Amino acid sequence: MKRYLPLVACAALCAPLPLLAQDTKTHPAPSEIVASAKAGEWVAIAPSDLLVMDLAPDSKGKARRVVIQLMPKPFSQGWVGNIRKLAAARWWDGTSINRAQDNYVVQWGDATEKKALPEALATMEAKDYVTPDWPSKDWIFERADGRPDAYAGAHGFYVGWPLAQGREGLWPIHCYGMVGVGRNLAPDTGTGAELYTVIGHAPRHLDRNIALVGRVIEGIEHLSSLPRGTGALGFYEKEEERVPILSVRLGDAVRDVPAFEYLDTNSASFAAYADARANRRDPFFNVPAGGADICNIPVPIRRKAK
Template identity: 60%
Template sequence: MKHLLLAAAAASLALPVAAQDPAPIPSPGEIAAAAPASDWIAIAPSDLLVMDLAPDAKGQARRVVIQLMPAPFSQGWIGNIRKLAAAHWWDGTSVNRVQDNYVAQWGDATEKKALPKGLMTVPESEYVVGVDMQSIVGPKGVGHRYAPVPAGKLTDSYARFSGFFEGWQVAGQHEPDDPAFTNKGLLPMLRDLPTVVWPVHCYGMVGVGRNPSPDTGSGAELYTVIGHAPRHLDRNIALIGRVITGIEHLSSLPRGTGALGFYEDEKDRVPITSIRIASELPSADQPRYEYLSNQSDSFARYADARANRRDPFFIKPAGGADICNIPVPVRSAAK
């Protein structure tokens, strides 16, 4: 029997390699799903804005959850939004505008509802933030808060640089008058980094409606992108967050027939029952989410797979991706 087992083992080793099935190539979603728990970062309930719309025609609930951007981006507007939510200001307002391949917008359709006291007027300069190079550049290059796309060629017609900041898609460029770039002692590695950075208008991003410049909006009027990324709006309007669940409740709404997609008939507006910061809700009702760290090896593989699709359906890998085509994976977390 011993000789038979050895013979069988030898025969198996002698089989041609070609007879073995190749390892399946994972899709980007499969790479994210297989990421270890240590690669995921929890989103604090205090950074989630929960919007409940009136039930649909079938009586089904419609909840939209928005993640607010981290500092240093758009903090003046986000401070206003926290005050508006605390005051329950949006309760009884509505979704007033749905423009095909563009945005869904909500707020006070009458424009007569008094705003809470203490809202900040934010200057246009806050559409971008300056980069503190000493804080993001360390012995091994880019630090933990800020990272370029880790793999594949990234194409961007709207900025010199694109990358990720704590799980958010951002773009940036060198400002010609930045004193850092007139310094002859500048490290070569810094020439590949921007001096100003801004969030970008990808699908599901949430921004602040405003009137013509110099108005920058208070945060009472908000919109989300429901079509092709309108990157021409970057640095022209404040972005304050992104929809991480429930976008279908806004993107599937009937399109408005008025100018810019506004609803002409009041009956077509979609009522908003409440908007709250998640931490203000009862514990059992607080949504919990986490995002895949852009500093993890899992994210590097995921981004490469988005730029170079090699899974069986694809014939020709693109060899690159737009920043908006590398959405940061977000998933529900256990409570």
């Protein structure tokens, strides 16, 4: 397995804890570090890399929109390509949210499983869940010595995304809000027509078993707050329980989608933010943890200031 030199952002996670009796400095909270990040440390997300899902209004008539950022190259691109084709064909219009399992996932697609799919969708194999190692200056990781990842040899970030690394290569991680592809038993790997998002504790056991294709960057509350399904695995048992999907479009096909940006994971501000998440020293905390699971270091994403 290739080993790249760890950069300061992730090396900070394993830094020795300060002696509390000697630490009289006032430390900023992670949110304060993010708020003070320089404009040049934020990276724009292209509208074409967004998937915009509009749900039927809630019981009070309020609109519900979920914005998903699609996974960048070279990860999961067969499934991402299918998702782009499905959105262009307006395939999800008239489908529904069909499952809400507590502390796990919310899932959507065609409840009947009879709706015809667009032609020429790609078929992927299980090997495509993992991307072979490649040397990239944008890949930063925390080595496994000292504080091992329970699911991988190492973990870190690539252009704003959490990844894990093992002997076979790199793969995306099932953190809160990540979007994956529903499938049947192997060798089926799913087309991308059936999607889910994580709404509970990170189910890392799914890594390398299901394709991850993106993450919810706005509107997760419209999914995480849904009533839990009473059927097996949280599926809704009655049609009226399902939430209708009005439309799903790529971001560059939506006139009023806002611009988004993420905090550069190679920036000094992200290094300070990651350290603050791993070692909370702001006034509320008495004992810094001395480390953090990668899913407890969510990459900051915000609407771009006008």
